Amino acid sequence: MQASADNSSPRKGAVREILDVVVPALVIALTFQTLLFQPFRIPSESMKPTLLVGDYLFVSKFSYGYSRYSIPLSLPLFSGRVLATAPARGDIAVFRLPAADSEDYIKRVVGLPGDRIEMRGGVLHINGEAVKRERIEDYVDREQDAPARIERWRETLPNGVSYVTLNLIENGPLDDTPVYHVPAGHYFMMGDNRDDSTDSRVLTQVGYVPFDNLVGRAEVIFFSVRGGAGAWQFWLWPWTVRWHRLFQPVR
Numbered sequence: 508m509q510a511s512a513d514n515s516s517p518r519k520g521a522v523r524e525i526l527d528v529v530v531p532a533l534v535i536a537l538t539f540q541t542l543l544f545q546p547f548r549i550p551s552e553s554m555k556p557t558l559l560v561g562d563y564l565f566v567s568k569f570s571y572g573y574s575r576y577s578i579p580l581s582l583p584l585f586s587g588r589v590l591a592t593a594p595a596r597g598d599i600a601v602f603r604l605p606a607a608d609s610e611d612y613i614k615r616v617v618g619l620p621g622d623r624i625e626m627r628g629g630v631l632h633i634n635g636e637a638v639k640r641e642r643i644e645d646y647v648d649r650e651q652d653a654p655a656r657i658e659r660w661r662e663t664l665p666n667g668v669s670y671v672t673l674n675l676i677e678n679g680p681l682d683d684t685p686v687y688h689v690p691a692g693h694y695f696m697m698g699d700n701r702d703d704s705t706d707s708r709v710l711t712q713v714g715y716v717p718f719d720n721l722v723g724r725a726e727v728i729f730f731s732v733r734g735g736a737g738a739w740q741f742w743l744w745p746w747t748v749r750w751h752r753l754f755q756p757v758r
Contacts, residue, residue: 543568545723547601547611548738553698553705554613556646556659556671557599557757559749563730563738564757566601566723570594574719576603588719593619594694597668599725599757602696602716612713613725614706617664618687618695626708629674629682629701631662639663646673650733670758675702684708692718725757 549562558564568577572591575583581603594600594616604610618624623634631638640663645656658674676682679702687707689695693715698704707713730738731749740747 544726546729547613547725549613552703553700554599554615555673555700555703557615557699558613558725558728559731559733559752561732561734561736561749562728562752564728565726567726568723570598570724571600571718571721574721576608576720576722581608586719591718593718594721594724595668596666597664597670600694600696601722601725603720603722605714605716605720606712608720611722612696612706614696614698614704615670616694617697618689618707620689620691620693622689622695624687624689624695624707626682626684629679631697633665636665638665640672643671646671670699673700673702675700681708687715690715694718694721727757728752728755 544565544567547564547566549558549560549564552560569590570592571594572588574588575581575585578584596616596619598616599613600616601611601613604612617631618633623632625632627637630640640660643659643661646659648655648657660672660674661669662672663669681701687695687710695707696713696716697706697708705712707715731752732738732740732744732747733749734747736743736747
């Protein structure tokens, strides 16, 4: 019996050593993602040209405080937000879709609680005033087999935040909308790729986003690959990584 006990002792010691390493590492990783920064991958073209498919970015969880959606598995441990800070107009934010709160979306905050938002002829209007915009040189998508030129505009919000939008379609279906009255405690979100974004303009699919549904603010692109390649396909990196986008702040 003594020999049996001696044989199992090294195995128990090895398991304990592994647990001593793995458990603290998991705790640190969960704490980092819950309280500080969470990585996200851009899966669609709705925020093009600001964000491209295959961009990997860090989202700051502390920017707007913490809600149940800050917690892994979105456990309903509490209601509302803790250490809440309201988003600024022009922020690019990750949020949980109100109609299906297991899905993450990323869009730009253009409407604050109490605002009146409207699109007229493709021009964003906030509280009855047209947002300043100017035509700039076309966007050329060189990642396509046949590079396409897309009409590009620079918008400047009332608080001075400036960014670039795309106009894919003349007189697109969301270029003219009714007036949206943003309810208290909610935000109006839009994609920079205006004709290829399902956002708050589509009330049946996205609509007004409750403050509690905000996950965090997009901060920096830490990796980027094109062509549908995965970040794990390291053998393709010399050809697929967009090196010029690495460590670029998100604006």
